[in-house]
Amino acid sequence: MSHILAIDQGTTSTRAILFDAGLRPVAAEQQEFAQHFPAPGWVEHDPADLWATTLACARGAIARAGLAAADVAAIGITNQRETTLIWDRATGEPIHRAIVWQDRRTAPLCDRLRAEGHEAMVRARTGLVLDPYFSASKIAWLLDNVDGARARAGRGELAFGTVESFLIWRLTGGRVHATDATNAARTMLYDIRRGAWDDDLCRLFGVPASLLPEVRDNAADFGTTLPDLLGRPLPICGAAGDQQAATVGQACFAPGMVKATYGTGCFALMNTGARPVDSRNRLLTTLAYRLDGRPTYALEGAIFVAGAVVQWLRDGLKIIRTAAETEALAAAADPAQRVVIVPAFTGLGAPWWDAEARGAIFGLTRGTGPAELARAALESVGFQTRDLMAAMAADMGGAAGAVLRVDGGMTASNWTLQFLADILGAPVDRPVVRETTALGAAWLAGMRTGLCPGPEGFAAAWALDRRFVPAMEAATREGLWAVWDDAVRRTLTRPRAGG
Numbered sequence: 380m381s382h383i384l385a386i387d388q389g390t391t392s393t394r395a396i397l398f399d400a401g402l403r404p405v406a407a408e409q410q411e412f413a414q415h416f417p418a419p420g421w422v423e424h425d426p427a428d429l430w431a432t433t434l435a436c437a438r439g440a441i442a443r444a445g446l447a448a449a450d451v452a453a454i455g456i457t458n459q460r461e462t463t464l465i466w467d468r469a470t471g472e473p474i475h476r477a478i479v480w481q482d483r484r485t486a487p488l489c490d491r492l493r494a495e496g497h498e499a500m501v502r503a504r505t506g507l508v509l510d511p512y513f514s515a516s517k518i519a520w521l522l523d524n525v526d527g528a529r530a531r532a533g534r535g536e537l538a539f540g541t542v543e544s545f546l547i548w549r550l551t552g553g554r555v556h557a558t559d560a561t562n563a564a565r566t567m568l569y570d571i572r573r574g575a576w577d578d579d580l581c582r583l584f585g586v587p588a589s590l591l592p593e594v595r596d597n598a599a600d601f602g603t604t605l606p607d608l609l610g611r612p613l614p615i616c617g618a619a620g621d622q623q624a625a626t627v628g629q630a631c632f633a634p635g636m637v638k639a640t641y642g643t644g645c646f647a648l649m650n651t652g653a654r655p656v657d658s659r660n661r662l663l664t665t666l667a668y669r670l671d672g673r674p675t676y677a678l679e680g681a682i683f684v685a686g687a688v689v690q691w692l693r694d695g696l697k698i699i700r701t702a703a704e705t706e707a708l709a710a711a712a713d714p715a716q717r718v719v720i721v722p723a724f725t726g727l728g729a730p731w732w733d734a735e736a737r738g739a740i741f742g743l744t745r746g747t748g749p750a751e752l753a754r755a756a757l758e759s760v761g762f763q764t765r766d767l768m769a770a771m772a773a774d775m776g777g778a779a780g781a782v783l784r785v786d787g788g789m790t791a792s793n794w795t796l797q798f799l800a801d802i803l804g805a806p807v808d809r810p811v812v813r814e815t816t817a818l819g820a821a822w823l824a825g826m827r828t829g830l831c832p833g834p835e836g837f838a839a840a841w842a843l844d845r846r847f848v849p850a851m852e853a854a855t856r857e858g859l860w861a862v863w864d865d866a867v868r869r870t871l872t873r874p875r876a877g878g
Contacts (some may be wrong), residue, residue: 380452381823384440384613385817388433388458388542389621390643395436396814397444397451398821399828404812404838406447408439415476418727423476427463429542430549441752442652445495450609454550455617455824456601457624457816458542460565460679465528465590466545467642468538468545471553474525477542478517479645481683481725485516486734488800497583504570504577506655508732512681515567515584522585532587539590541566543618550615551836555602558592560669561623569594570659571655571666573819574674597623597826598667598712607869617823618728619668621816622646626677627823628815630838637771637782638678641789644728647686647767649775660770670834678774680729686789690755691724692811696803706794708753709814717859718742719866720755727871730770735872740864760789761799762863768803781808786815786854802853802859811842 382405387394394409412428441448461480464865466473478484491496498509507513518539531537540548544558557763562571563576563710570577602617619627620641626648629638636651640647648667655664655676667677689702699705719725721877723736740755768783783805789795790797790809800807812818825831830841849856 393432406444417547455820457820460620551602616827624819626785641787645682712754
């Protein structure tokens with residue numbers, strides 16, 4: 380039993396990666412699944428797809444490695460956060476499709492609660508802003524819009540969970556209804572300072588306490604799998620939301636360290652240590668991880684659209700066939716054209732939090748073509764990251780991380796990372812193991828079982844693939860930044876909040 384199986388259930392695909400005792404990836408399996416858009420701004424997943432791809436990928440990774448369940452010491456799970464499921468406790472069947480974190484259908488409810496003056500209380504207890512992004516308003520929508528759901532919830536017949544909780548339930552045959560502290564912290568129902576579900580927030584959103592899972596550490600006992608699923612009962616020993624798992628996987632254990640993960644969206648987290656930092660710039664105050672009952676906090680900025688803007692070029696505009704084509708196109712773009720894409724397809728995240736904003740393109744001319752659009756798409760990721768880093772620096776009194784550690788699919792693009800370093804004016808480090816989300820989940824499970832070292836030993840083994848250093852003149856950087864900032868301000872539907 381010298382391997383760890385990491386299940387990484389993401390927004391557009393599910394992956395399973397098998398790591399050896401040295402936390403080196405041995406084999407992987409990945410499957411995409413359908414995205415459902417029943418109305419503008421609505422995004423759903425079929426829970427059957429989440430479960431089927433999870434099981435298939437777990438089995439596939441073990442088989443691809445030429446191993447058996449007997450070689451696996453434990454499972455670690457990481458997941459798309461905030462995505463909301465409610466299911467029947469007796470049958471395990473969901474009452475509705477999963478409502479995905481990107482979904483904006485509950486914006487009117489959040490607007491009403493904000494107008495009624497509840498945002499200060501929500502912010503103080505959860506560290507979050509009142510936004511459809513989080514789980515609480517999604518739970519309320521399901522209870523109010525699925526026939527009989529609220530009555531059934533009141534009778535204790537239903538269970539709520541984010542994706543890892545749903546998978547743990549399924550893997551254990553319904554024996555364990557639990558979540559980890561980082562996922563609980565994203566529901567808008569959890570007091571991050573007390574480390575407990577909050578009765579006032581549950582009343583505010585009309586969520587019965589009987590729906591909620593037990594909250595455990597990130598490295599903890601989450602039960603064992605049913606024997607027939609993977610060949611033998613396997614202990615589930617680690618769980619973390621994807622961005623917190625990546626923070627751990629990037630070994631950001633010291634206060635001030637920052638990582639950014641570039642997938643469908645982009646999420647930057649800064650470790651702030653044992654104390655939560657209240658943001659003055661509408662960043663989120665959240666948990667980085669909780670080990671041995673001790674919480675470590677973080678500031679987080681969320682970009683809703685990062686890699687998804689490249690998917691839009693491919694699937695919406697059909698000007699590329701693969702994401703890899705954008706690098707060469709961006710390099711060939713006309714430097715005289717300053718096309719800016721603000722990819723607010725599902726609203727804008729931090730530091731604006733404008734749910735009603737929608738995407739826009741500025742600076743189009745008759746000479747604009749695929750190259751200029753590709754460059755603008757990739758640049759939008761760098762610009763949005765700078766927004767987050769500037770807000771973090773302001774909240775930390777100018778002491779933002781001197782180096783940004785990056786991971787995720789977009790980091791394969793050297794052009795993108797060089798622009799990121801240029802627009803930040805700071806070094807950008809890409810690690811050898813880029814699947815740091817899965818790596819973090821594997822390390823949590825491996826540490827729990829004693830197969831892997833503690834935080835200090837894990838941090839010492841972190842390995843750099845390449846450092847990108849700024850090469851852009853400061854005047855050019857600030858000029859580009861001013862054009863971007865103007866474009867964003869033209870896109871907002873309400874005045875920009877915060878600094």
